Amino acid sequence: MQVPEQWQEHIAQLKQLKGAVILAHYYQLPEIQEIADYVGDSLSLAQKATETQAEVIVLCGVRFMAESAKILNPDKTVLLPALEAGCPMADMVSAQQLRALKEEHPEAIVVSYVNSSAEVKAESDLCCTSSNAVAVVRSIPPEQRIIFVPDRNLGHYVASQTGRDMILWPGYCPIHDRLQKAEVIACQQEHPQARLVVHPECTPEITAMADAVCSTGGILEYVKSSPDRQFIIGTEQGFLYTLKKNCPDKEFFIARSGFSCPDMKLITLPVLAECLEKGQHSITVPEMIREKAAQALQKMLAIRP
């Protein structure tokens, strides 16, 4: 997609003026992916945030992503262009609920998916993303009990790969959890040659059917290196833009129509421009919470998948 020239120039000028870098998630609108300096999944966005020299990080994603960038870069300004862009799954567990669960299982350590609030991360021993969750859990001694929050589907997938019996919080992504077996079968009947590649936020019933289960970054690597030409994709539909751009000779079919996260679509070019013009919305995390959450995130970043 070609971003209109006037927007390209306007946003480039603002970026230079403010000393900003734009990081965008794969689920963002195509025009936001095009104008961003870097597009990636949650893990690579967190890594990029630690590497950038820019004074201002504009995080085109949802709140927990901007919070993670701020937690890792307390001296930088981190802006979330659409303040209301949240993650319903992250809201499914509070720090208070997690503290209560820890009291029930004082022997357990807590692994939290990055799709969680700063307060929940601060209550956690380690964080993980969908790309490194298996490696993070494998890094924990086998006899150690683990509480995994908030995604029961990712937790189930990790348990199936590691053989670990984890205490799973019953949260889920309403977008991925909604994908039904019958929808996948209908799509497979329409495209019998296509490989089925899904995100681990899908239900165990769906991941059991898949040829590959990967994070968005993992899906991209999988389709790039696969000799196959057709793929049914079980994740948010914004990601198809990246896949088509990187593999123009391959075909991609979304597993369900309307596989869209409304929170990820709140950032448009005018919203991004206004964010840069006004320096809004600057993310803050109380220092006591930030310090603890940073430890959990740093431990994750030190583990190689």
Ligand code: SF4
């Ligand atoms: S796709 Fe799901 S997990 Fe990702 S931001 Fe949207 S609701 Fe949250």
